[in-house]
Every structure is written in C-alpha cells, then in structure tokens.
Amino acid sequence: MLEYRYDTQLLIEGNNLNEDAINEYFTNNFNGDCLLAVGDDELIKIHYHTNEPWKVLEYCSTLGEIFDIVIEDMERQSKGLKG
Incomplete structure (x- = not known):
C-alpha cells in the first residue's frame, strides 16, 4: 500500500507567484x-x-487560476487498473 x-498535478496562472513561498x-x-x-x-x-488532493486544489485556487488539473489514483495504477 x-x-x-x-498524484496531483496542475498549473497555476496568476500575478506575483512565488515558488519558494508555495513550496x-x-x-x-x-x-x-x-x-x-x-x-x-x-x-x-x-x-x-497526497491523500487529500482537494486541499491542494483549494489552496492553489487562492493563488490564481488553476487549470490542466490531473489527479491520478496511484493505488489503482499499482493494481494495473486505470488511475
């Protein structure tokens, strides 16, 4: 397990984004x-x-527009199923 x-992936588009502050x-x-x-x-x-991708989306949406959002279930993928 x-x-x-x-696996949570997305892009944030905004103004004055700071990757160090986000990290x-x-x-x-x-x-x-x-x-x-x-x-x-x-x-x-x-x-x-993460186990809580919705928290990531919620935070990132406060920074700017979020898009190209991909959330894949790696547990399912490890069993050979679609994630």
Missing part, C-alpha cells in the same frame, strides 16, 4: 511527498503526492 495515494506552504500545511512547484511569477507547475 502506498503512503500517499493521489514552504506545502511543506508546512500538507502531508505528502514528491513536491514539485516550479515556474515563474506568472505560471507555476505543481506536482504532489
């Missing part, structure tokens, strides 16, 4: 691993493994 079930927020407020939050002050790519 995986510790963190959902720090994730580290201090979410349980998960494999965090990737990279980009510039207008577009950030998020990749994160």
Whole structure:
C-alpha cells in the first residue's frame, strides 16, 4: 500500500507567484511527498503526492487560476487498473 495515494498535478496562472513561498506552504500545511512547484511569477507547475488532493486544489485556487488539473489514483495504477 502506498503512503500517499493521489498524484496531483496542475498549473497555476496568476500575478506575483512565488515558488519558494508555495513550496514552504506545502511543506508546512500538507502531508505528502514528491513536491514539485516550479515556474515563474506568472505560471507555476505543481506536482504532489497526497491523500487529500482537494486541499491542494483549494489552496492553489487562492493563488490564481488553476487549470490542466490531473489527479491520478496511484493505488489503482499499482493494481494495473486505470488511475
């Protein structure tokens, strides 16, 4: 069994985005691993493994417009099923 079930990926488009601040927020407020939050002050790519992807979406939506959202169930994928 995986510790963190959902692979959560999305893009955030906004103004004055700060990848360091986003990384720090994730580290201090979410349980998960494999965090990737990279980009510039207008577009950030998020990749994160968590059991609560809705919390990630809720937070990211406060930073700007979120799109290209993908949430994959890695538990199902490990069993050979569609995630």
